[in-house]
Amino acid sequence: MSARSFGGRLAAEFAAGRHLCAGIDPHAPLLADWGLGDDAAGAERMGREVVAAAAGVAACVKPQVAFFERFGSAGYAALERVLADAREAGLLVVADVKRGDIGSSFGAYADAWLAPGSPLEADAMTAVAYQGFESLVGAFAHVRDHGKGLFVLAATSNPEAREVQRAARDDGRSVARAMVEDAEAFNAEAAAGSGVGSVGVVLGATLDLADFGIDVAKPAVRPALPVLAPGFGHQGARIEQAAQIFGGIGHALLANESRSILAGGAVGLADRVRGRADAIASALAASRA
Numbered sequence: 001m002s003a004r005s006f007g008g009r010l011a012a013e014f015a016a017g018r019h020l021c022a023g024i025d026p027h028a029p030l031l032a033d034w035g036l037g038d039d040a041a042g043a044e045r046m047g048r049e050v051v052a053a054a055a056g057v058a059a060c061v062k063p064q065v066a067f068f069e070r071f072g073s074a075g076y077a078a079l080e081r082v083l084a085d086a087r088e089a090g091l092l093v094v095a096d097v098k099r100g101d102i103g104s105s106f107g108a109y110a111d112a113w114l115a116p117g118s119p120l121e122a123d124a125m126t127a128v129a130y131q132g133f134e135s136l137v138g139a140f141a142h143v144r145d146h147g148k149g150l151f152v153l154a155a156t157s158n159p160e161a162r163e164v165q166r167a168a169r170d171d172g173r174s175v176a177r178a179m180v181e182d183a184e185a186f187n188a189e190a191a192a193g194s195g196v197g198s199v200g201v202v203l204g205a206t207l208d209l210a211d212f213g214i215d216v217a218k219p220a221v222r223p224a225l226p227v228l229a230p231g232f233g234h235q236g237a238r239i240e241q242a243a244q245i246f247g248g249i250g251h252a253l254l255a256n257e258s259r260s261i262l263a264g265g266a267v268g269l270a271d272r273v274r275g276r277a278d279a280i281a282s283a284l285a286a287s288r289a
């Protein structure tokens with residue numbers, strides 16, 4: 001893919017040693033911790049502070065849109081300003097919206113979050129393919145034509161998801177493994193053999209991926225599969241263990257931490273972001289040395 005593809009932009013982040021995806025999750029207790037109101041203005045302030053701390057340090061930020069949606073139109077206006085700050089800072093944004101629907105409706109979600117010029121334009125979005133991988137087709141045009149990215153839930157960090165995501169399909173593969181392989185197949189068709197793909201998956205760092213039929217020892221695929229990995233920090237996984245957890249499928253890893261970075265207020269935020277960014281960079285560098 002060209003340097004302007006989402007995968008190309010991710011590759012540039014990785015080449016600069018940046019693998020952290022800093023979460024923007026304005027939970028009510030965190031806003032209180034920051035001395036901010038549990039309202040749109042508080043969420044905006046937290047978001048803009050995270051963007052400022054993450055610029056040039058993290059590979060991306062991931063606003064969890066639910067925490068803005070709580071405040072209705074005011075929350076969306078706040079989020080738009082956070083997105084504008086991130087764009088201006090040259091920081092990649094993964095909009096954590098986890099959208100899924102029949103193809104025609106999903107296309108409208110994809111337009112909302114990925115279309116160039118949309119008020120909520122991000123660089124990538126999270127998506128749910130419970131209606132089938134092809135239901136995400138509305139996003140594929142933005143991936144191919146506008147340099148956008150997509151992260152499809154495969155094996156999520158929450159323990160209650162296991163039953164659904166480990167379930168076997170007619171072809172014997174687990175649902176989670178099929179998501180991984182569908183994303184790899186999309187990338188292979190879009191940009192055979194080169195760099196980093198633009199369609200990735202979400203794999204929880206809290207999991208034993210072998211349990212989902214996902215072989216972390218397999219040789220790296222080309223293009224590399226972007227993996228958005230939540231579950232570090234507050235949910236218990238240690239970022240220092242990232243290379244062991246993800247093995248051969250962790251070549252294009254974005255390690256997410258949200259609450260563990262946000263807790264403690266605005267004072268010290270820049271140090272916490274830098275600390276987590278350094279920790280994931282050294283964990284991956286050590287494993288590749």
Ligand SMILES: O=C(O)c1cc(=O)[nH]c(=O)n1[C@@H]1O[C@H](COP(=O)(O)O)[C@@H](O)[C@H]1O
Pocket residue numbers: 023025064096126155156157158202203204230231232233234235256257258259260
């Ligand atoms: O897609 C996600 O980002 C996601 C998938 C998943 O499997 N688990 C998961 O925790 N997330 C999100 O990642 C973030 C994790 O936040 P912390 O547990 O505070 O680091 C939240 O915004 C979750 O919504």
